[in-house]
Amino acid sequence: MLLYLTASTAFLAFPALIMTKAGNAAWLSMALSAGFGYIGLWGWIRWSDTTANKAFVPALRETLGRFSGDFVGLMVFTYLLSSTSLLARVFSGGTIIGLLPEVPIEILQGTLIIVSAFGAWLGLEPVARTGVVLAPVVTLSLTVVLLASYRLVDIRHVFPFWGLGPLAVLKQGLRGAGIFANISALVILKAYMRNPRLSRAAGIWGMSLGAFFMILTTLVVAAAFPYPESTRQLFPLGVLARSIILGKFLQRLEALFSFSWFFSIAVNLAVAYVLSLIVFSQLSDTQTVRPYVFPMSSLTFGLGLLPPSLIHAVAWLDAIYSWGGNSVLWLGWALYCISRVTNGKQSRRTGANGGTVRRRGGKHPGDQGNWPTGAVPDSDTGGDAP
Amino acid sequence: MTMVGLLVILTGVAAGGCYGMRELEDLSLITLLGVDKGKTDPILVTAVVAIPRRIRPSAAGGGGGEGKPVVVVSREGKSIVHALQRIDESLARNVTTIETTYVILGEELAREDASCILDVFTRNLEFRHTTLIAVCQGTAQDFLMRLSPAVEADPATYLVGLTTVAYNDLGTSPLVTVHEFVVASTTLESEPFSPYLVTTRKTQERVPPGQGGEKKQGGESEAGQGGSRQESQEGEEVVAVQGAALFRVSGGKIRMVGTLDPKETMAALLMRGELQRGNIEIALPGAPDRQSIIRFHHVSAHPKVKRSGRDIQVTYNVRVTASLDEAQGQFQEVSPQFASAVAKTSTEELRALLERTIEKLKSLRSDSVNLGMSVHTKFATWKEWEEFDWPSQFPETRVSFDIKLFVFTTGFTSRPPVPR
Numbered sequence: 001m002l003l004y005l006t007a008s009t010a011f012l013a014f015p016a017l018i019m020t021k022a023g024n025a026a027w028l029s030m031a032l033s034a035g036f037g038y039i040g041l042w043g044w045i046r047w048s049d050t051t052a053n054k055a056f057v058p059a060l061r062e063t064l065g066r067f068s069g070d071f072v073g074l075m076v077f078t079y080l081l082s083s084t085s086l087l088a089r090v091f092s093g094g095t096i097i098g099l100l101p102e103v104p105i106e107i108l109q110g111t112l113i114i115v116s117a118f119g120a121w122l123g124l125e126p127v128a129r130t131g132v133v134l135a136p137v138v139t140l141s142l143t144v145v146l147l148a149s150y151r152l153v154d155i156r157h158v159f160p161f162w163g164l165g166p167l168a169v170l171k172q173g174l175r176g177a178g179i180f181a182n183i184s185a186l187v188i189l190k191a192y193m194r195n196p197r198l199s200r201a202a203g204i205w206g207m208s209l210g211a212f213f214m215i216l217t218t219l220v221v222a223a224a225f226p227y228p229e230s231t232r233q234l235f236p237l238g239v240l241a242r243s244i245i246l247g248k249f250l251q252r253l254e255a256l257f258s259f260s261w262f263f264s265i266a267v268n269l270a271v272a273y274v275l276s277l278i279v280f281s282q283l284s285d286t287q288t289v290r291p292y293v294f295p296m297s298s299l300t301f302g303l304g305l306l307p308p309s310l311i312h313a314v315a316w317l318d319a320i321y322s323w324g325g326n327s328v329l330w331l332g333w334a335l336y337c338i339s340r341v342t343n344g345k346q347s348r349r350t351g352a353n354g355g356t357v358r359r360r361g362g363k364h365p366g367d368q369g370n371w372p373t374g375a376v377p378d379s380d381t382g383g384d385a386p
Numbered sequence: 387m388t389m390v391g392l393l394v395i396l397t398g399v400a401a402g403g404c405y406g407m408r409e410l411e412d413l414s415l416i417t418l419l420g421v422d423k424g425k426t427d428p429i430l431v432t433a434v435v436a437i438p439r440r441i442r443p444s445a446a447g448g449g450g451g452e453g454k455p456v457v458v459v460s461r462e463g464k465s466i467v468h469a470l471q472r473i474d475e476s477l478a479r480n481v482t483t484i485e486t487t488y489v490i491l492g493e494e495l496a497r498e499d500a501s502c503i504l505d506v507f508t509r510n511l512e513f514r515h516t517t518l519i520a521v522c523q524g525t526a527q528d529f530l531m532r533l534s535p536a537v538e539a540d541p542a543t544y545l546v547g548l549t550t551v552a553y554n555d556l557g558t559s560p561l562v563t564v565h566e567f568v569v570a571s572t573t574l575e576s577e578p579f580s581p582y583l584v585t586t587r588k589t590q591e592r593v594p595p596g597q598g599g600e601k602k603q604g605g606e607s608e609a610g611q612g613g614s615r616q617e618s619q620e621g622e623e624v625v626a627v628q629g630a631a632l633f634r635v636s637g638g639k640i641r642m643v644g645t646l647d648p649k650e651t652m653a654a655l656l657m658r659g660e661l662q663r664g665n666i667e668i669a670l671p672g673a674p675d676r677q678s679i680i681r682f683h684h685v686s687a688h689p690k691v692k693r694s695g696r697d698i699q700v701t702y703n704v705r706v707t708a709s710l711d712e713a714q715g716q717f718q719e720v721s722p723q724f725a726s727a728v729a730k731t732s733t734e735e736l737r738a739l740l741e742r743t744i745e746k747l748k749s750l751r752s753d754s755v756n757l758g759m760s761v762h763t764k765f766a767t768w769k770e771w772e773e774f775d776w777p778s779q780f781p782e783t784r785v786s787f788d789i790k791l792f793v794f795t796t797g798f799t800s801r802p803p804v805p806r
Contacts, residue, residue, distance in 0.1 A: 018488050023768045024768070073617040097511070099511075103789060106669050140750065154759065154761040156575075156756075156760065156762075156763060157759070158766055159759075159765070160762055160763075160765040160766055160770065160771050161763075161764050161766060162766050162767045163767065163768055164768050164769070165767045165768070165769060166767075225569065226569055226572075226573045227573070227768065228572065228573070229487075229568065229569055229572040229573060239515060241513060242515065242516075243514075243516050243565060244514050315590065333705060
């Protein structure tokens with residue numbers, strides 16, 4: 001799921017957007033962004049270690065207090081909701097440009113949202129299992145496109161090495177780190193893992209695979225479309241897919257690839273819905289997520305249609321990843337520092353050693369730190385607990 | 387609830403394809419697209435529309451139906467799409483370019499500005515980046531009207547085959563997709579080039595009575611000197627690949643500035659690192675009145691760039707494995723000295739060809755060999771590269787060739803004991 005969250009943007013306009021800012025050294029920027037992503041992930045992991053197996057919002061409340069914790073939780077929820085809405089819009093727009101030019105965008109976006117929201121309604125485990133089943137298909141399609149476009153690739157196109165300059169590369173690397181902000185989902189999902197001890201490894205694997213695909217995609221796009229031609233490609237992977245010829249009898253293969261990317265985005269959105277629903281239900285102190293599925297999917301549908309054009313939608317999504325994403329990515333370190341300070345004060349007050357709060361359970365009815373693992377909606381039993 | 391959800395999703399996914407559905411029977415597939423300068427409107431588009439039932443091979447292996455397998459329609463318009471819409475008005479089906487394999491540019495348009503054809507390929511889903519592009523002598527309309535494929539029912543298949551053979555087996559023509567053309571025309575590092583096609587009327591060949599349908603060997607087209615040739619019977623048009631058309635991008639326009647002959651095209655392909663097979667003609671060592679063919683089997687060329695400020699020196703390391711394929715007369719010299727003399731002569735011949743070609747490119751200020759792509763690896767940032775201004779520096783660049791040509795066979799291993 002973390003892989004879907006971090007790598008799905010490769011199918012969109014981001015490789016071209018990054019090239020606008022870093023030139024043909026976009027892949028270097030992406031590598032830097034991934035490096036910052038690892039640092040951000042490490043912050044979240046460190047903070048997560050201080051909160052034991054508490055759920056996300058209760059852990060925030062513990063670190064920041066009730067008001068500030070809820071405020072930060074709401075901020076994360078807003079980020080998830082807005083990025084999900086615009087992601088659906090941008091991908092639907094891309095599908096229309098690259099594959100189904102005569103389908104109304106509302107139909108595609110609606111279908112995508114219904115598929116994703118239905119997955120979220122079924123619960124975390126069905127979404128995760130769907131992701132696992134589709135991962136080889138999506139990985140294979142992406143790999144085939146990257147390999148089969150070798151005819152268009154010339155590695156000399158990635159020179160001059162520093163593109164628009166080291167400073168531009170560094171700036172874009174920092175700004176682009178927001179793309180990896182979704183890796184913070186690790187701490188939201190941790191409370192629902194059967195074995196929370198594996199969360200760290202899951203985070204690092206998700207981040208590594210996501211970073212690998214993003215860097216590779218940017219590199220191939222830079223090598224296939226030399227700067228500045230690369231910046232004119234709205235969906236460069238789609239153009240690469242359309243350029244693949246595997247013989248006279250295998251034509252229009254791009255439809256196959258694009259549909260597999262549709263699956264990827266749908267899983268991405270479903271995971272984002274699950275995360276949004278979890279955070280919102282925790283903020284609302286309710287023990288259920290299902291009543292929120294329909295309103296939230298309607299909200300994302302509406303928000304996704306707010307940008308007057310696809311160009312606006314891409315720009316808005318870029319801004320959300322840059323500013324919102326970076327805020328969320330570095331939030332882990334901020335929370336960790338605050339929790340260290342807070343726990344230090346508590347230790348001095350109580351005279352206890354060690355700074356980690358090991359409080360289990362909650363006094364407040366909404367403190368859901370003890371949600372049992374697998375308490376997500378169970379489609380078989382019709383369970384309604386989150 | 388689960389079943390209802392699944393039903394809604396499946397219906398949504400399945401119904402997505404219903405929008406804009408067009409049956410194949412309702413489409414006119416354009417296989418070749420010609421673009422010229424118009425008289426009243428800016429662009430004249432000529433579409434070669436396939437008639438599938440006539441292209442379909444019959445049991446005997448020939449054309450499947452009576453009459454021409456294509457219909458050729460021309461209309462002027464303000465843009466390519468506009469002209470195609472006008473073509474739509476005269477056909478009973480919707481024209482589509484999803485199966486277009488070649489775009490042919492008329493020479494007049496190419497010399498004025500070829501950029502007008504590129505935008506639609508970047509924006510419009512029906513126009514594919516893998517479509518091939520070429521320039522023809524005269525107008526594309528004339529070229530396509532007179533195009534009479536000799537061995538294929540479908541003109542598009544014939545034209546693709548013609549240039550593919552010239553590119554793969556002879557090295558006398560480039561094979562350029564719209565993607566490569568767009569890339570070369572939008573970057574500083576290279577200039578676009580494309581195959582240069584000519585049509586001419588066959589006059590020399592005689593067909594014996596009763597054999598009107600057969601193709602005879604031995605004739606030679608006026609335009610086919612050194613290029614890829616298509617034999618034909620008297621009176622028919624023949625198409626030849628006459629090398630490459632060179633372009634230069636300046637002031638936002640993509641202008642054709644000259645041509646390379648087939649041999650120079652081979653040299654250019656060699657410098658681009660694309661040459662797969664080719665050949666040169668040399669005078670045999672020891673028998674200068676006898677010409678022979680040296681065929682290249684394996685060729686590689688790697689440019690080594692030295693930069694000192696604004697001074698650029700490029701040395702191409704060219705490595706060739708070749709064989710002596712044919713010599714005029716019964717010339718059967720067999721010795722290591724002869725093989726090495728053949729290699730030396732071939733090397734000098736190849737060097738002269740390469741130097742002639744690069745000088746021509748420099749004089750036309752058209753870096754169609756992508757030399758800039760190697761030079762720009764010596765720059766750290768895009769800003770430095772832009773300030774260097776490669777298009778103006780290309781003619782000043784010093785280019786040399788380090789050629790190692792190995793003749794692995796001269797055709798014989800021993801001299802016959804009693805030569806006649």
